[in-house]
Amino acid sequence: MSASICRITTGDLPECPRCAGQDLWRAGVTGAGKQQWRCKSCGRVFVIDPYINGDIKMIADRMLREGFPVPQVAVVLDGFVSRRWLYQRKKSCQW
Numbered sequence: 001m002s003a004s005i006c007r008i009t010t011g012d013l014p015e016c017p018r019c020a021g022q023d024l025w026r027a028g029v030t031g032a033g034k035q036q037w038r039c040k041s042c043g044r045v046f047v048i049d050p051y052i053n054g055d056i057k058m059i060a061d062r063m064l065r066e067g068f069p070v071p072q073v074a075v076v077l078d079g080f081v082s083r084r085w086l087y088q089r090k091k092s093c094q095w
């Protein structure tokens with residue numbers, strides 16, 4: 001891992017749950033009417049639900065940086081982000 005600073009996302013783009021890539025294609029809509037995305041890097045197709053907005057990301061990043069354990073952050077941000085997302089977030093960032 002070469003990045004020394006966590007990538008800050010400024011837009012509203014979702015991330016690939018597998019590789020955290022943001023180079024995505026829209027891949028149609030599910031039967032439930034949710035937008036599907038396909039990752040250009042790894043080919044994974046996924047749905048973002050619930051939507052994770054920039055504020056939530058900022059709070060999550062700050063808590064992780066302060067050394068809060070992921071399960072604790074997950075409790076605070078329950079309903080906004082999943083533990084899985086937090087672990088991936090933590091892994092993709094070097095504080």
Ligand SMILES: [Zn+2]
Binds near residue numbers: 018020039040043044
């Ligand atoms: Zn990917």
